Amino acid sequence: xxxxxxxxxxxxxxxxxxxxxxxxxxxxxxxxxxxxxxxxxxxxxxxxxxxxxxxxxxxxxxxxxxxxxxxxxxxxxxxxxxxxxxxxxxxxxxxxxxxxxxxxxxxxxxxxxxxxxxxxxxxxxxxxxxxxxxxxxxxxxxxxxxxxxxxxxxxxxxxxxxxxxxxxxxxxxxxxxxxxxxxxxxxxxxxxxxxxxxxxxxxxxxxxxxxxxxxxxxxxxxxxxxxxxxxxxxxxxxxxxxxxxxxxxxxxxxxxxxxxxxxxxxxxxxxxxxxxxxxxxxxxxxxxxxxxxxxxxxxxxxxxxxxxxxxxxxxxxxxxxxxxxxxxxxxxxxxxxxxxxxxxxxxxxxxxxxxxxxxxxxxxxxxxxxxxxxxxxxxxxxxxxxxxxxxxxxxxxxxxxxxxxxxxxxxxxxxxxxxxxxxxxxxxxxxxxxxxxxxxxxxxxxxxxxxxxxxxxxxxxxxxxxxxxxxxxxxx
Numbered sequence: 148x149x150x151x152x153x154x155x156x157x158x159x160x161x162x163x164x165x166x167x168x169x170x171x172x173x174x175x176x177x178x179x180x181x182x183x184x185x186x187x188x189x190x191x192x193x194x195x196x197x198x199x200x201x202x203x204x205x206x207x208x209x210x211x212x213x214x215x216x217x218x219x220x221x222x223x224x225x226x227x228x229x230x231x232x233x234x235x236x237x238x239x240x241x242x243x244x245x246x247x248x249x250x251x252x253x254x255x256x257x258x259x260x261x262x263x264x265x266x267x268x269x270x271x272x273x274x275x276x277x278x279x280x281x282x283x284x285x286x287x288x289x290x291x292x293x294x295x296x297x298x299x300x301x302x303x304x305x306x307x308x309x310x311x312x313x314x315x316x317x318x319x320x321x322x323x324x325x326x327x328x329x330x331x332x333x334x335x336x337x338x339x340x341x342x343x344x345x346x347x348x349x350x351x352x353x354x355x356x357x358x359x360x361x362x363x364x365x366x367x368x369x370x371x372x373x374x375x376x377x378x379x380x381x382x383x384x385x386x387x388x389x390x391x392x393x394x395x396x397x398x399x400x401x402x403x404x405x406x407x408x409x410x411x412x413x414x415x416x417x418x419x420x421x422x423x424x425x426x427x428x429x430x431x432x433x434x435x436x437x438x439x440x441x442x443x444x445x446x447x448x449x450x451x452x453x454x455x456x457x458x459x460x461x462x463x464x465x466x467x468x469x470x471x472x473x474x475x476x477x478x479x480x481x482x483x484x485x486x487x488x489x490x491x492x493x494x495x496x497x498x499x500x501x502x503x504x505x506x507x508x509x510x511x512x513x514x515x516x517x518x519x520x521x522x523x524x525x526x527x528x529x530x531x532x533x534x535x536x537x538x539x540x541x542x543x544x545x546x547x548x549x550x551x552x553x554x555x556x557x558x559x560x561x562x563x564x565x566x567x568x569x570x571x572x573x574x575x576x577x578x579x580x581x582x583x584x585x586x587x588x589x590x591x592x593x594x595x596x597x598x599x600x601x602x603x604x605x606x607x608x609x610x611x612x613x614x615x616x617x618x619x620x621x622x623x
Contacts, residue, residue, distance in 0.1 A: 511546070
């Protein structure tokens with residue numbers, strides 16, 4: 148039983164981390180790092196930082212055995228306001244922006260073969276990305292089974308693309324095509340390196356590694372978590388780091404840095420140069436991967452809205468599910484709407500910096516909560532207890548990264564912080580203020596009932612108490 152769990156957990160962890168980001172981020176990492184050698188160092192170090200973070204999350208996961216991840220931990224440790232801000236930023240920034248980036252990547256990889264000598268039209272890219280998000284929202288609203296089957300089937304796409312890239316790249320290296328990887332060429336900088344630019348390179352790489360914090364979601368089901376969870380971390384993240392590094396090495400075995408930076412779809416350019424008549428395999432594989440990625444993020448983001456509404460931090464309508472299909476339609480529609488808005492106004496490169504900055508901000512707050520909990524409740528049972536140097540080292544890197552990222556991209560990164568802080572008045576008005584006027588309760592109740600009729604949704608029947616806060620306050 149233990150071996151079976153161990154295999155499943157570390158295999159699942161690696162699958163959660165390996166996503167569409169590896170087909171998006173290499174260009175941004177190289178652009179900010181300024182050289183091939185430094186970009187590869189960023190990829191390796193990025194995996195090391197994820198290892199430190201995941202070890203901290205493992206301790207939190209078994210110390211506070213609640214579903215909801217960062218949101219649950221921060222709410223438990225720091226209280227409702229900080230937890231709400233994390234939820235607010237996830238609903239308005241993290242998930243919709245990640246969805247927008249993956250949708251734009253899907254669109255680019257589908258359209259790029261038809262525009263081999265130029266970039267696809269801007270409007271066509273946005274339109275196809277929007278259609279993809281709308282279609283997958285409809286699928287998730289219609290059936291949980293359809294959504295999970297899409298996820299399982301389309302996972303094959305990303306694995307096929309990565310295996311193909313790495314194998315072809317190794318063949319190229321064996322044939323002697325590694326000029327860009329030789330030390331003399333690898334550290335030729337296209338720009339003077341600066342701490343700010345290196346920080347932005349880490350933000351770009353972190354987008355590909357996003358998912359490492361999903362490791363702690365399985366802690367309630369772990370057999371002997373003290374032993375098996377660290378094993379899963381030590382195997383899965385180094386494996387992902389190896390795959391990502393080898394993928395980038397494969398890119399540089401066939402493309403010059405200039406070619407990679409000028410490409411709008413790196414894997415397509417790679418395939419066109421090396422696969423000949425089979426180059427069509429690459430855009431199809433990446434398109435399958437990104438299609439599955441959109442579906443997966445839609446599925447999880449809607450569940451986060453659902454959890455937040457059940458806690459009373461979001462409108463109760465978002466905690467309702469379809470009467471027949473049992474899907475959280477209001478939460479899915481909110482995620483879809485926020486994603487389409489960001490699709491209309493954002494550009495892939497800036498969106499990655501934007502979402503990665505907020506992701507790192509939430510990671511740091513959560514890991515700071517670990518140190519606070521150690522001091523506040525030193526005798527709390529901790530099946531896993533990491534050395535204090537691990538969270539401290541992570542937080543030092545976190546502070547330097549966010550500080551220099553904000554200095555280098557004050558508008559992009561600062562906008563995320565401003566949007567997060569807009570949640571403060573929303574929290575005090577919507578959550579903390581208990582004695583609201585009766586007319587406001589009646590208005591909310593009326594809007595909720597309208598939403599129920601439009602979406603054909605109700606509260607889950609196994610927990611009828613969820614309806615009490617709304618109806619009780621409305622009739623006071």
